[in-house]
Amino acid sequence: MNSFKFYLPILVLLQILTSSLATLYPVSVANILNAPLTIHCIAQGQNVSRDNAPAGFVLNMSIDTNLANPTATCQLSSGNLQGNFVVFDPSKEPNRCFNGRCLWQARPDGLYLVINGQFSLVYKWP
Numbered sequence: 001m002n003s004f005k006f007y008l009p010i011l012v013l014l015q016i017l018t019s020s021l022a023t024l025y026p027v028s029v030a031n032i033l034n035a036p037l038t039i040h041c042i043a044q045g046q047n048v049s050r051d052n053a054p055a056g057f058v059l060n061m062s063i064d065t066n067l068a069n070p071t072a073t074c075q076l077s078s079g080n081l082q083g084n085f086v087v088f089d090p091s092k093e094p095n096r097c098f099n100g101r102c103l104w105q106a107r108p109d110g111l112y113l114v115i116n117g118q119f120s121l122v123y124k125w126p
Ligand SMILES: *[C@@H]1O[C@H](CO)[C@@H](O)[C@H](O)[C@H]1NC(C)=O
Pocket: 040, 047, 048, 049
């Protein structure tokens, strides 16, 4: 018989199962300083960077926890402020990121993350 017709429903089912298990996390870093911010991130091995991002700029990345090395770190600098921060860690996410989104803000006192719907100071500038 036609084996393709037999396997097709199984393939469709597998597709539905794997897509429901897909775990894509948007991760963003916003500049809420009154000064330009240089953002150099490595997200899952990819270089995502912006030099001298103006106030209000939002750098976007995404992390797929089904793929290898699902981590993201960013080196941020603005004037005297600088630091290297983990912005996605699969051992902490998704519990810390709100609704599967990791929204970070660089502010004068440090790096904030939306946790349970509220911006919380997670890292002070070193
Ligand atoms: C990543 O981007 C920064 C800033 O543009 C650059 O200095 C660095 O060489 C890049 N690294 C890689 C591995 O592409």
